[in-house]
Every structure is written in C-alpha cells, then in structure tokens.
Amino acid sequence: GNSVTQMEGPVTLSEEAFLTINCTYTATGYPSLFWYVQYPGEGLQLLLKATKADDKGSNKGFEATYRKETTSFHLEKGSVQVSDSAVYFCALFFGNEKLTFGTGTRLTIIP
Amino acid sequence: NAGVMQNPRHLVRRRGQEARLRCSPMKGHSHVYWYRQLPEEGLKFMVYLQKENIIDESGMPKERFSAEFPKEGPSILRIQQVVRGDSAAYFCASSLGPSDEQYFGPGTRLTVT
Numbered sequence: 538g539n540s541v542t543q544m545e546g547p548v549t550l551s552e553e554a555f556l557t558i559n560c561t562y563t564a565t566g567y568p569s570l571f572w573y574v575q576y577p578g579e580g581l582q583l584l585l586k587a588t589k590a591d592d593k594g595s596n597k598g599f600e601a602t603y604r605k606e607t608t609s610f611h612l613e614k615g616s617v618q619v620s621d622s623a624v625y626f627c628a629l630f631f632g633n634e635k636l637t638f639g640t641g642t643r644l645t646i647i648p
Numbered sequence: 649n650a651g652v653m654q655n656p657r658h659l660v661r662r663r664g665q666e667a668r669l670r671c672s673p674m675k676g677h678s679h680v681y682w683y684r685q686l687p688e689e690g691l692k693f694m695v696y697l698q699k700e701n702i703i704d705e706s707g708m709p710k711e712r713f714s715a716e717f718p719k720e721g722p723s724i725l726r727i728q729q730v731v732r733g734d735s736a737a738y739f740c741a742s743s744l745g746p747s748d749e750q751y752f753g754p755g756t757r758l759t760v761t
Contacts, residue, residue, distance in 0.1 A: 638690040
C-alpha cells in the first residue's frame with residue numbers, strides 16, 4: 538500500500554536557522570505530494586504541493602522538490618521564524634479520493 | 649466565502665454515550681472526507697462521501713461508527729457507545745471534485761471520560 542515516512546520530531550531550532558524536514562514515500566505510480574501545516578489548536582492548512590517529478594512547490598519561504606529517483610519531498614526553509622512553530626505533515630494523493638499522511642513533525646523555533 | 653465548518657469544536661462524552669460530529673463543506677463542494685488524528689499521530693483517513701452516497705469507508709471501524717452526508721444539511725459522523733480509545737481530533741475536509749484540493753476544517757476534539 539501507499540505510505541509516507543517523515544523525519545521524527547520534535548525538532549527545535551533557533552530563529553534564523555536552516556530547516557530541513559525529510560519526507561519519503563512508497564507508492565505504485567506517481568502521486569501528487571503535499572506539505573500541510575497545523576498550528577496549535579487549528580486544522581490543517583496546505584503549505585505547498587507538487588504534482589509531478591521535478592516540480593518545486595514553494596510558499597512563505599518554504600520549498601520542497603518532488604524527487605522521483607529518491608521518492609522524496611523534503612521540506613526546507615532558509616531562515617525560520619518563531620511563527621513557523623507548528624506541526625508539519627507530508628502527504629501523498631493519487632486523485633483516488635483520500636490523502637495518505639505521514640505522522641507529522643513538531644517544529645519549535647526558539648527566539 | 650466561508651471555509652469548512654465543524655461543530656462542536658470540543659466535545660466531552662462519558663463512556664457509552666453517543667457522539668455526533670458535524671461538518672459543513674465549503675460552498676459548492678459536494679465531496680466530504682473524514683480523518684481522525686490520535687494523540688501524537690498523523691491523520692488517518694476514515695470515510696469519503698458525496699451527497700447521499702458513501703464512496704469509500706475503508707478507514708472506518710466496522711462497529712459503532714457511521715457517517716452520512718444528506719442532500720440537505722451537514723455531513724454527520726456518529727460514534728455510538730464511545731470508548732476511551734475514541735478520544736481524538738476528528739477533521740473534516742471538502743473538495744469540489746474527487747481529484748481536487750481538499751480544504752480542512754478546524755476539527756472536533758472528542759474527549760471520552
């Protein structure tokens with residue numbers, strides 16, 4: 538079956554540090570890939586997405602590139618802020634109705 | 649344009665009671681999905697519905713859980729005879745079509761005492 542494996546947290550960084558959260562997937566075929574963010578007490582918000590190999594999704598300074606050869610979609614940001622503290626979820630989608638999520642990575646940014 | 653609405657936001661039930669969770673999709677969306685997030689875990693798909701139809705319920709427990717999305721009104725996720733293990737956050741998402749982006753509601757946090 539399809540699955541998503543995410544870097545385990547929690548991750549704690551200082552403000553302005555470089556962020557990488559690893560995500561790899563297992564799937565038959567080529568899914569669309571997503572990063573969602575969940576701020577405390579809230580629902581999920583779509584952060585960025587990529588629908589085919591080599592696509593780069595970007596939003597709010599975050600980036601992720603769909604790498605077919607390594608089945609990965611790592612999330613990166615060059616300089617994190619305290620407001621980036623949240624839980625980040627990687628997910629895949631085949632257009633067959635349901636999203637398959639990773640377990641989430643809790644990120645805390647210290648001023 | 650209102651987003652996906654869920655109510656209640658917090659629900660406390662004693663063991664054995666029934667829990668009813670409501671989800672109003674975004675305007676114009678006729679596809680609804682329910683996901684469950686157990687403490688410190690990711691979201692797990694439960695059920696996918698279109699108006700008046702259950703399309704995929706492969707993630708829903710066979711007993712005590714049911715879902716509906718009537719022609720009029722919100723989608724309802726019902727949990728009968730709740731147990732402590734049902735304590736979780738339940739998220740609803742909606743989309744325009746089956747291959748379109750899913751928009752999530754704020755979730756209902758169910759606590760079973």
